[in-house]
Each structure stands twice: as C-alpha cells, then as structure tokens.
Amino acid sequence: MHHKRFLLACLFLLSILLTACAPNMQVVDGPRIANSQNDLIHQLDVEKIYATAEELTKEPRVAGTESEKQAATFLTEQLEDYGYEVDVQPFTFERYVMPVKTDLQVAGSDDTFSPAPFQYSVSGTVTGELIGSGYGLKKNYDGIDVQGKIVVVTVNRTYFYELVLEASKAGAAAILVHFPGDDPINTWTLGEHSEDYIPALAISHEDYTKLAKNIGNQATVTIEGARVEQADSQNISVTKQPTAEQDTSSDIVIIGAHYDSVELAPGASDNASGTSVALELARMFKDVVTTKELRILFFGAEEEGLYGSEKYVSAMTQDEIKRSVAMFNLDMVGSADAGELAIQTVDGMDNAVTVSASQAYETLNGNSLSTDFGGRSDHVPFHEAGIDAALFVYAPLEEWYHQPEDTMDKLSKDRLLQVAKIVAISTLELTLPADSKE
Numbered sequence: 004m005h006h007k008r009f010l011l012a013c014l015f016l017l018s019i020l021l022t023a024c025a026p027n028m029q030v031v032d033g034p035r036i037a038n039s040q041n042d043l044i045h046q047l048d049v050e051k052i053y054a055t056a057e058e059l060t061k062e063p064r065v066a067g068t069e070s071e072k073q074a075a076t077f078l079t080e081q082l083e084d085y086g087y088e089v090d091v092q093p094f095t096f097e098r099y100v101m102p103v104k105t106d107l108q109v110a111g112s113d114d115t116f117s118p119a120p121f122q123y124s125v126s127g128t129v130t131g132e133l134i135g136s137g138y139g140l141k142k143n144y145d146g147i148d149v150q151g152k153i154v155v156v157t158v159n160r161t162y163f164y165e166l167v168l169e170a171s172k173a174g175a176a177a178i179l180v181h182f183p184g185d186d187p188i189n190t191w192t193l194g195e196h197s198e199d200y201i202p203a204l205a206i207s208h209e210d211y212t213k214l215a216k217n218i219g220n221q222a223t224v225t226i227e228g229a230r231v232e233q234a235d236s237q238n239i240s241v242t243k244q245p246t247a248e249q250d251t252s253s254d255i256v257i258i259g260a261h262y263d264s265v266e267l268a269p270g271a272s273d274n275a276s277g278t279s280v281a282l283e284l285a286r287m288f289k290d291v292v293t294t295k296e297l298r299i300l301f302f303g304a305e306e307e308g309l310y311g312s313e314k315y316v317s318a319m320t321q322d323e324i325k326r327s328v329a330m331f332n333l334d335m336v337g338s339a340d341a342g343e344l345a346i347q348t349v350d351g352m353d354n355a356v357t358v359s360a361s362q363a364y365e366t367l368n369g370n371s372l373s374t375d376f377g378g379r380s381d382h383v384p385f386h387e388a389g390i391d392a393a394l395f396v397y398a399p400l401e402e403w404y405h406q407p408e409d410t411m412d413k414l415s416k417d418r419l420l421q422v423a424k425i426v427a428i429s430t431l432e433l434t435l436p437a438d439s440k441e
C-alpha cells in the first residue's frame with residue numbers, strides 16, 4: 004500500500020472506511036459452493052501461504068535494494084518449481100532515500116520536539132526566525148516577510164507538496180507542517196521529488212503547542228542524509244494460456260501483488276500477505292483447466308510510487324489491454340489487527356472484479372460485500388488503462404502500517420485464506436469452462 008499523497012482524500016477515504024465496514028464473518032464452506040469450486044479451493048494450503056510470508060519477511064524488501072532482488076529471485080524459483088516459465092521485467096526508477104537524522108531546536112527553549120520527515124523532504128540545515136503562516140496558502144503570505152525564516156503552517160485541506168512550494172516561493176528557508184488532532188505523526192509523502200522544495204518537517208499538535216510560544220525566536224531545522232538516486236527493480240510474472248478444449252476466449256484475467264516493502268518494515272501485512280496469496284494461487288491454478296489466459300504478476304517498487312505496475316501497464320499492447328477483463332490486486336490481505344475485508348476501486352464503482360468477488364464472498368459467507376473507494380496501490384495504473392480492477396485490503400489499516408512492527412505475528416491465517424478463496428472462486432468463475440460449473 005502506497006502512502007496517500009493528499010490529506011484531503013485520505014481523510015475522505017478514512018471516513019468512508021470507518022462507516023462502511025462489513026460485519027465480522029467467519030469463512031465457512033457451505034453447501035452453496037459448487038463442487039468444482041469446492042474441490043479447487045480445498046487445494047489452497049494456508050500453511051504454504053504462511054511459509055512464503057515467513058520467507059519474505061526475514062528482512063525489509065526496500066525497492067532497488069539487494070533484499071528486494073532476493074525476494075524476486077525467491078518468487079522466480081518458487082514459480083519455476085510449480086512448472087511455470089517466469090518473465091522478469093527490469094526497470095529503473097528514482098528512489099528517495101529517507102534522512103538519517105531530523106531535528107528541531109529552538110534557541111533559549113528547554114522543550115524537546117519530535118518532528119518527522121516527509122517522503123521527498125530535502126536535506127538541509129537552516130537557522131532562522133520562527134514565523135506563523137496560517138494554513139500556508141498563497142494568501143497567507145500576503146503582507147508578511149518570511150525571507151530566510153522558518154514558517155509554521157497548519158494542514159487544512161491542502162496537498163502537502165503545495166504547502167512546501169508556497170513557502171519556498173515566498174522565500175522561506177524551511178517549513179514546519181502542523182498536523183492538528185491527536186494522531187501520531189505518520190510518514191506522509193510530498194508525492195515526488197522537486198528541486199524547488201525547502202527542508203520540510205511534520206510536527207504533531209503537541210509539538211505545535213510548545214512551538215507556538217516560541218514564534219519570533221530563532222530555531223534550527225536539520226535534515227541529513229535525504230537524497231534521490233537511480234535504482235533498479237523488476238516485475239516477476241507468469242502467464243497461463245487457456246487449457247480447455249472448447250469455449251476458450253482471448254480474454255485475460257490478472258492477479259497481482261507488490262512484493263517490496265518500506266524501509267525498516269519487514270512488511271508482513273504490506274505486502275508479504277498479498278504476495279504469498281498470489282503465489283499460492285499460481286500453484287493452485289497451474290493444472291486447472293481454464294478457458295481464459297491467466298496472468299499472475301508480482302510488482303516491484305510499489306512503495307516508491309507504483310513504479311512496477313506502471314511499468315507493466317505501459318509495456319502492455321493495446322490488444323492486451325483490450326483483452327484484459329479483470330485485475331485482482333492483493334495488498335495487505337492478512338492483518339489480524341486491521342478492519343474488515345474491503346474491495347476498493349479507484350472510482351468507487353462496481354466492475355467485473357467487484358461483482359465476481361462479491362458473489363464469491365456471498366457464496367462463502369452468506370452475505371454480500373460492498374465496494375468502497377480506494378487508490379494507493381497497483382490496481383490504479385490498470386484502472387487508468389481502462390481495465391476493470393480492484394484492491395483487496397483489510398481496512399481501516401492496522402496501527403503498525405509501514406512500521407517495524409509489521410511482523411509475522413500480526414498475520415491471521417484465516418484472513419489470508421479468506422482472500423485466497425475469494426480470489427480463487429472469482430477467478431474460477433471467470434476462467435472455468437461452462438460445463439464444469441454446477
């Protein structure tokens with residue numbers, strides 16, 4: 004799951020998720036499941052899913068690093084073991100390296116502060132006068148001189164990168180972005196690198212309260228070690244051609260998951276969970292008779308900005324895009340501590356994926372699952388290309404999202420298996436010959 008670029012949309016999403024949670028359901032194989040489906044989903048082995056996740060979470064799999072590469076090699080070997088011919092699609096991207104040190108000191112104050120960098124914060128050490136600038140919009144700089152100063156602004160329905168650029172344009176030397184409310188400071192993102200940024204740090208409401216007493220005083224903002232570098236990553240994929248003797252079509256059904264993680268996070272939930280489920284689906288589907296082409300994709304560099312899925316989609320031909328009828332994106336599908344299962348589309352509308360998945364959910368649980376809004380992951384480039392795509396995720400997200408605590412002990416085997424079954428049944432519905440459906 005990639006960090007939201009915009010606070011506004013993020014809060015909107017959160018409010019939807021908080022109000023749209025489905026009630027807790029147990030997965031049961033009821034008599035409503037057709038025998039053909041039942042036979043196949045019973046081949047899903049949650050212990051294999053779990054073992055894959057354990058292997059992947061031995062260390063963080065940051066895009067562009069050796070550990071991401073090792074994860075790609077592991078996936079390749081597993082898929083080859085299952086009898087697939089594996090495609091490796093290399094690509095390069097601009098990797099942002101987070102600062103090694105961030106600090107805020109106020110002259111003459113004993114207070115201590117715990118500011119956090121944004122993803123794409125630039126390095127720098129700046130000493131200057133603290134000055135408030137409201138919500139940090141263009142008009143908030145009218146009539147005040149912030150030249151060489153450190154501006155303090157409050158987030159309110161604005162893109163974070165706009166706050167940094169407005170302060171920069173007004174001549175400020177650094178910016179402190181205050182997040183009102185009691186939430187701990189997360190690692191928010193400025194979306195992409197810009198030469199025009201000035202050093203920017205996020206501060207909590209608690210720090211802001213202390214800082215407000217010091218407006219007019221000298222302060223020093225320090226960000227060290229942040230930089231942008233060229234890095235290499237790769238997508239791993241397998242294609243299974245239709246194997247049925249009749250009723251085959253040229254349609255393509257896609258299952259995808261990103262296998263990279265953020266720095267310091269073993270990424271059990273995000274996204275060893277989705278990767279492991281996708282790998283198990285690849286194993287299960289290997290010898291199933293199918294009428295459509297099935298592609299199972301493992302994306303690199305999702306956390307850095309959906310680079311892998313964007314690369315994959317950009318390399319698809321118009322014909323392949325036209326033939327692609329469904330894309331199932333699995334991202335954070337096993338956390339015991341997140342909310343309930345959600346199916347999310349970029350426009351919040353139902354499509355071929357949500358309809359088949361909701362039917363599968365109903366088959367398993369006896370009630371349906373509604374569709375929510377949700378971007379932030381690898382289904383987005385497919386949606387933008389016009390392919391029916393949806394994200395499977397447990398939401399609201401767990402507390403240790405993108406934290407070092409995203410470890411194996413937080414994964415629920417029931418939850419992993421529930422998503423594996425839903426995607427298996429949906430994919431079967433879309434790819435099984437008509438005469439084998441009961």
Ligand SMILES: [Zn+2]
Nearest residue numbers: 004005273306
């Ligand atoms: Zn993530």
